[in-house]
Amino acid sequence: MQPAAIILMVFTILVVWGGLVASVVALRKSDVPEPEVEGEPTGAMTD
Amino acid sequence: MSTKPRSNETNGAVRDHWTGQYGFLMAAIGSAIGLGNIWRFPGVAYTNGGGAFILPYLIALLFVGIPVLFLDYSLGHKFRGSAPLTFKRLNNKAEALGWFQVVISFVITIYYAAIVAWAIMYAIYSVKLAWGEDTTAFFVGDFLQASDDLVSVTPVWNVGIPLVLLWVFVLFVLGRGISKGVEKLNKVFLPLLVVLFLVMVVRALFLPGAIEGLNAFFEPEWSALLDANVWLSAVSQIFFSLSIAFGIMLTYSSYLPRKSNLTGTGLVAGFANSSFEILAGIGVFATLGFLANQQNVGINELEGITGVGLSFMTFPAIINQMPGGPLFGVLFFASLVLAGITSLLSLLQVVTGAFQDKFGYSARKAAVVVGAIAGVLSLLLFATTTGLNTLDVVDAFINNVGVVVSAIIMTLLAYFSVPKVRALRNHLNMSSAVRVPAVWDWIVGLVTPALLAVMLFQAVVGYVTEGYGGWTANSLNVLIFGWGTIAVTVIAAFILMKIPWKNTKHEDVIRFKGEED
Numbered sequence: 001m002q003p004a005a006i007i008l009m010v011f012t013i014l015v016v017w018g019g020l021v022a023s024v025v026a027l028r029k030s031d032v033p034e035p036e037v038e039g040e041p042t043g044a045m046t047d
Numbered sequence: 048m049s050t051k052p053r054s055n056e057t058n059g060a061v062r063d064h065w066t067g068q069y070g071f072l073m074a075a076i077g078s079a080i081g082l083g084n085i086w087r088f089p090g091v092a093y094t095n096g097g098g099a100f101i102l103p104y105l106i107a108l109l110f111v112g113i114p115v116l117f118l119d120y121s122l123g124h125k126f127r128g129s130a131p132l133t134f135k136r137l138n139n140k141a142e143a144l145g146w147f148q149v150v151i152s153f154v155i156t157i158y159y160a161a162i163v164a165w166a167i168m169y170a171i172y173s174v175k176l177a178w179g180e181d182t183t184a185f186f187v188g189d190f191l192q193a194s195d196d197l198v199s200v201t202p203v204w205n206v207g208i209p210l211v212l213l214w215v216f217v218l219f220v221l222g223r224g225i226s227k228g229v230e231k232l233n234k235v236f237l238p239l240l241v242v243l244f245l246v247m248v249v250r251a252l253f254l255p256g257a258i259e260g261l262n263a264f265f266e267p268e269w270s271a272l273l274d275a276n277v278w279l280s281a282v283s284q285i286f287f288s289l290s291i292a293f294g295i296m297l298t299y300s301s302y303l304p305r306k307s308n309l310t311g312t313g314l315v316a317g318f319a320n321s322s323f324e325i326l327a328g329i330g331v332f333a334t335l336g337f338l339a340n341q342q343n344v345g346i347n348e349l350e351g352i353t354g355v356g357l358s359f360m361t362f363p364a365i366i367n368q369m370p371g372g373p374l375f376g377v378l379f380f381a382s383l384v385l386a387g388i389t390s391l392l393s394l395l396q397v398v399t400g401a402f403q404d405k406f407g408y409s410a411r412k413a414a415v416v417v418g419a420i421a422g423v424l425s426l427l428l429f430a431t432t433t434g435l436n437t438l439d440v441v442d443a444f445i446n447n448v449g450v451v452v453s454a455i456i457m458t459l460l461a462y463f464s465v466p467k468v469r470a471l472r473n474h475l476n477m478s479s480a481v482r483v484p485a486v487w488d489w490i491v492g493l494v495t496p497a498l499l500a501v502m503l504f505q506a507v508v509g510y511v512t513e514g515y516g517g518w519t520a521n522s523l524n525v526l527i528f529g530w531g532t533i534a535v536t537v538i539a540a541f542i543l544m545k546i547p548w549k550n551t552k553h554e555d556v557i558r559f560k561g562e563e564d
Contacts, residue, residue, distance in 0.1 A: 005266040023311070
């Protein structure tokens with residue numbers, strides 16, 4: 001393989017699969033906020 | 048969390064929910080990973096600069112794909128409905144856009160199911176390499192019995208029988224509802240798909256010529272970065288691959304529990320989809336490298352490296368020459384079937400969810416009503432000798448015109464409606480750990496529709512001046528199955544909008560304190 005192709009393959013895998021791993025870790029470790037909900041009278045069709 | 052459909056305490060509305068974040072993620076990723084990831088991405092990347100394409104691709108993922116995915120999530124989660132209800136709640140005059148998205152999804156399901164049916168048969172054919180030496184003649188002639196007539200009622204049982212079985216299966220799953228049907232199936236099918244595909248890719252990497260294939264895939268052609276069409280191709284690939292802006296992710300996110308990490312799950316879904324796409328590129332090009340090696344030609348001399356041709360003509364030819372070919376064939380076509388079914392379910396949920404919201408149908412009744420119509424149409428149109436030609440034209444027009452128009456209107460509507468897009472960003476930020484910056488408003492409301500408008504313009508000019516797929520612009524194929532499909536979609540959307548709402552019990556809109564201030 002050409003050096004440029006190897007570098008791009010490694011770069012792509014690092015960014016895309018690294019992004020996947022990082023986002024999974026962030027999702028598992030982060031606390032989900034629980035904001036207050038404003039009172040809603042009904043499940044009205046229009047808002 | 049309970050898996051039973053829960054009654055909304057305020058108004059008695061009963062709506063099924065995902066059992067949690069994991070179930071939703073499996074379904075969202077299963078929806079995004081479809082046939083296009085396997086057969087479209089590798090060819091698009093290769094013809095748009097190879098390794099250099101990765102740069103615009105990643106930029107499009109981060110600056111168009113994921114932001115629009117967040118828009119879908121925020122709309123569905125906030126307004127708690129299928130596309131028609133969500134858009135009606137966003138703007139009382141926008142219900143037609145929701146039905147436009149529903150009809151687009153419906154049209155796609157009826158031909159998408161036919162392709163999955165082909166893959167089912169090819170998984171069986173793989174065992175004995177039943178396609179013989181001339182795989183193109185087998186696919187077009189023996190298997191599809193394709194004719195050049197405009198319309199035919201001559202049935203093709205090779206397609207019709209698996210198609211009927213497929214419809215029975217997916218409607219059974221849909222009829223069980225979100226938590227017991229769609230979620231459970233995705234929790235099994237998605238991991239299975241990843242395992243099967245990984246085995247196939249590892250096998251491909253050890254074939255003679257695989258390294259040359261990878262070299263062709265990743266070798267950069269830097270001059271491509273100066274070509275605006277390459278950047279548009281990247282936006283287009285990300286846009287179609289993530290299944291955004293035509294109702295799917297909006298519908299799925301409407302079944303999320305109130306407490307959900309929207310941006311966190313969106314990032315995982317976006318990166319998972321691209322990870323699978325890269326994996327598919329590696330597997331496909333390692334395999335194409337083997338074919339080039341066997342034929343003693345360069346990769347650039349190979350034909351049929353994308354779409355239907357890649358899967359049903361080129362791959363069978365490669366499998367013929369490969370040690371352990373039958374097993375490889377079963378893995379490849381079983382992967383197509385699994386990826387296809389999980390995406391098909393998400394498309395159908397857009398339709399059945401809308402019918403449940405508007406007419407108060409149960410999940411089972413909606414599945415039967417929608418499935419009966421869709422099943423009959425898909426058999427009549429795509430299990431006949433003219434099915435291949437019809438499919439080709441309908442697919443091009445419904446995606447390049449229908450889906451893109453839907454996305455342009457949706458993004459502009461979200462930007463200009465009250466509550467404005469800032470309220471949707473606040474909704475995302477108040478419920479999520481990863482915050483969305485203010486620039487998101489401009490990206491989804493102005494940049495994305497502008498890019499999509501260019502894509503639409505190019506497609507429409509091409510169809511009007513040159514026609515499509517070898518048919519001239521005024522040929523009956525283009526006029527009836529191309530523009531006719533778009534016209535029917537628009538008319539059907541307005542008819543469905545005009546029907547009065549039978550169901551008035553809907554889940555409450557979620558309005559976090561201060562998000563609309």
